Amino acid sequence: MFTTAGGGTTFDDTAPPFQQFTLGGPLRVGGYGREEFRASKYLLGGAGLLHQAFVLPRTLGGRFYVGGWYEGGSAFENFDAAIYRQSVTGGALMETRFGPVFVGGSLAEGGRGKVYFSLGRFF
Numbered sequence: 001m002f003t004t005a006g007g008g009t010t011f012d013d014t015a016p017p018f019q020q021f022t023l024g025g026p027l028r029v030g031g032y033g034r035e036e037f038r039a040s041k042y043l044l045g046g047a048g049l050l051h052q053a054f055v056l057p058r059t060l061g062g063r064f065y066v067g068g069w070y071e072g073g074s075a076f077e078n079f080d081a082a083i084y085r086q087s088v089t090g091g092a093l094m095e096t097r098f099g100p101v102f103v104g105g106s107l108a109e110g111g112r113g114k115v116y117f118s119l120g121r122f123f
Helices: none
Strands: 002-009 022-023 037-039 041-055 061-076 085-096 099-108 113-118
Touching: 002 061, 022 041, 022 061, 037 061, 037 085
Parallel strands: none
Antiparallel strands: 002 041, 022 037, 041 061, 061 085, 085 099, 099 113
């Protein structure tokens, strides 16, 4: 089991785009596009479960995990105007000779979703 939490502020009314925080994409409310939400402040939290299903043959790599998690948060200028976004993600993670491989998908409100494939670290 794991939990995540994050938050940030620029201590300004509106930060320029290159100083803003972003949400959307893997591990940051994954049912939305990468960096889809941008603002001067953000809050993010989540919880999930990662389970080692089995071990791959030594020639292919190492452990094989399945997991699922929930993420929710908001990027906003004023706390009163914050819109809470949320998504659920599930997938498989494999340790291979080429690095970790992740295959999974996320679903968000309104039927929005994304499918993810990653070779190597994505955080």
